[in-house]
Amino acid sequence: MELSDIRREYIQGGLRRKDLNEDPIAFFEHWLQQAIDAKLPDPTAMTVATVDQDGQPFQRIVLLKDVSNEGMVFYTNLGSRKAEHLKHNQRISLHFPWHHLERQVHITGVAEKLTTTEVMKYFTSRPKESQLAAWASKQSQRLTARSALEGKYMELKQKFAKGEVPVPTFWGGFRVKINSMEFWQGGEHRLHDRFIYQNQTDGQWDIERLSP
Structure with a gap:
């Protein structure tokens, strides 16, 4: 089969301005809860995109661990590639691909x-x-x-068998302060619905519909 022949229609429903909440965090939480209720695998999984010092983008899957009006939280090794990128460039992009609901959030x-x-x-x-x-x-x-990794794990398991595991100094997390949130709902005949919230200087959100 040719890859160009693989396609399907998006028919689960549209997204209208009246469906939106004025607060994108509240609307995101609504969609996230629906993804959880639908028993999607890994509903909190998100693609995290960062850029290195040469301008090369990198992406990986990370789990969302908290969401509030303050932003979205994830944890990582502070010596990881993404953490090193964020030392030099704090700009970041997140993406939630809820395929079974024909939805995306960017x-x-x-x-x-x-x-x-x-x-x-x-x-x-x-x-x-x-x-x-x-x-x-x-x-x-x-x-x-892999045996080296497993060996280290077993060594640590024995070391901390009878006590609490301390927090590593090289382990931490990040909170993403949100500049924009885009909600995408698949539509029939590729007439998808897209709305973007953009954070204004006064703390309010500007909402616009985008062409698919």
């Missing part, structure tokens, strides 16, 4: 590091296995073999 903003208190609070809430994995992985660094 976000642009600026990433700011979380406080030590915020990081500690979340790290201590994680399962112990995830805490150990954070210590074991030197994220984005070259790895000779």
